[in-house]
Amino acid sequence: MVSGPSDQGNGQGNDPHAPLDALGKRIDAMENRPSVVAPKVKARSAEDSSAFGRAFKLSTEFVAAVAIGGGMGYLGDRVFGSGPVLFLVFFVLGVGAGFLNVWRAAQLINARAAELAKEASADQGLDFTCDDDDGDDDGRPKGRAGRP
Amino acid sequence: MFQQIANDPLHQFQVNTILPLKLGSWDISFTNASLWMVIAVLGVSLFLTLGIQRRALVPRRWQLMVEMAYEFVANTVRSNAGEEGMRFFPLVFTLFMFVLFCNLFGMIPYSFTVTSHIIVTFAMAMFVFLTVILVGLMRHGLRFFKLFVPSGVPSWILPLIVPIELISFLSRPVSLSVRLFANMLAGHTMLKVFAGFVVSMMAAGGVFSVMSIGPMLGIVFVTGLEFLVAFLQAYVFAVLTCIYLNDAIHLHEDH
Known part of the structure; x- marks a missing residue:
């Protein structure tokens, strides 16, 4: 990727570390500023997790399963001419699947919230925090925290 | 056009034909929805290709944005689908960037929000759904159907659990598409309804025109929220x- 000899315009390319050194100096300068970053990050992550929870409309999870269940039963009744029997059975199964969906979504939201809380507490140890909204949680053991 | 949008909060979702086209009896006209999809694809392509042109070791802002988008999706794939899931990184990245850009372009006033149409989101959700089934069958053959049989469940309860798991599985494309579509539809409708309040309260005059600052502030707040929703x-x-x-x-x- 970084094969170009003159990445940052230092034509000779005599020192490949020059751009990194310059960045290091800028970071040092930033760190010496009297601004406080860490508390803001913590507040933001709490906000993030609630927003993530809101992004999942749990009602959608539920209704989708009920609709699919009811639809399956209805189609089955049409095919077998079995009156409302299959519709009723699959409607109830759909409700069960709806609860399952809601439970799984809730687990996912909880896992995400725990992840963010961990990140926030890890961030507090640092005196300078990058705005890593990408959840760049390399320190996490095996990941897959979000798996329901 | 401007008049209609002010009067009807749902006017923004209307699909209009720009270039009528027919394939046999199929209507494949180029519509404003098609136009904004093309714009989104072009936007993503330009954002990514132009952003990494300098390929600097220490990135500038634009390159940083591109790298963050890449890292963000790559981390998401790794932590949720494991290292093997990285084979599907191109799929996930494409979906993410397309949805993101459609949502964000939808925030431009008088533009068209492609993702507020359920047929678009459902097509993407079905694509994901069928990919999952195909990948599962190719990797595990018929063992894939063990997905519906949770391990460690007593066998007498299986006749109940398997249909429930099956319905839950089949409802995935529905909830996946409805979630995106409903959020975009609701948010954009709310924005226009508030805007309509401002206009009619201003027109009413007197105390009302002073009070119209309320919905005006509401719009500002909801607009910010909508940008969050677009990303989320x-x-x-x-x-x-x-x-x-x-x-x-x-x-x-x-x-």
């Missing part, structure tokens, strides 16, 4: 795609 929904779509792919790749192995 693209992220949720990507995360769920990864989780579903993880099911297809790993079955029950790592519970």
Whole structure:
């Protein structure tokens, strides 16, 4: 990727570390500023997790399963001419699947919230925090925290 | 056009034909929805290709944005679908960027929000759904259907659990598409309804025109919220795609 000899315009390319050194100096300068970053990050992550929870409309999870269940039963009744029997059975199964969906979504939201809380507490140890909204949680053991 | 949007909060979702086209008896006209999809694809392509042109070791802002987008999706895929899931990184990244750009372009006034149409989101959700089934069948053959049979469940309860798991599985494309579509539809409608309040309260005059500052502030707040929703929904779509792919790749192995 970084094969170009003159990445940052230092034509000779005599020192490949020059751009990194310059960045290091800028970071040092930033760190010496009297601004406080860490508390803001913590507040933001709490906000993030609630927003993530809101992004999942749990009602959608539920209704989708009920609709699919009811639809399956209805189609089955049409095919077998079995009156409302299959519709009723699959409607109830759909409700069960709806609860399952809601439970799984809730687990996912909880896992995400725990992840963010961990990140926030890890961030507090640092005196300078990058705005890593990408959840760049390399320190996490095996990941897959979000798996329901 | 401007008049209609002010009067009717749902006018913004109307699909208009720009270039009528027919394939046999199929209507494949180029519409404003098609136009904004093309714009989104062009936007993503330009954002990515122009952003990494300098390929600097220490990135500038634009390159940093591109790298963050890449890293963000890559981390999402790795943590939800494992290292093997990275094979599907191009799929997830494409979906994420497309949804994100459609949502964000939809925030431009008088533009068209492609993702507020359920047929678009459902097409993407079905694509993910069928990919999961295909990948699962290719990797595990018929063992893929063990997905519906949770391990460690007493056998007498299976006749109840398997249909429930099956319905839950089949409802995935529905909830995946409805979530995105409903969020975009509701948010954009709310914006226009508030805007309509401002206009009619101003027209009423007197005390009302002073009070119209309320819905005006509401619009400012909701606009900010909508930008958050635009990102969040693209992220949720990507995360769920990864989780579903993880099911297809790993079955029950790592519970």
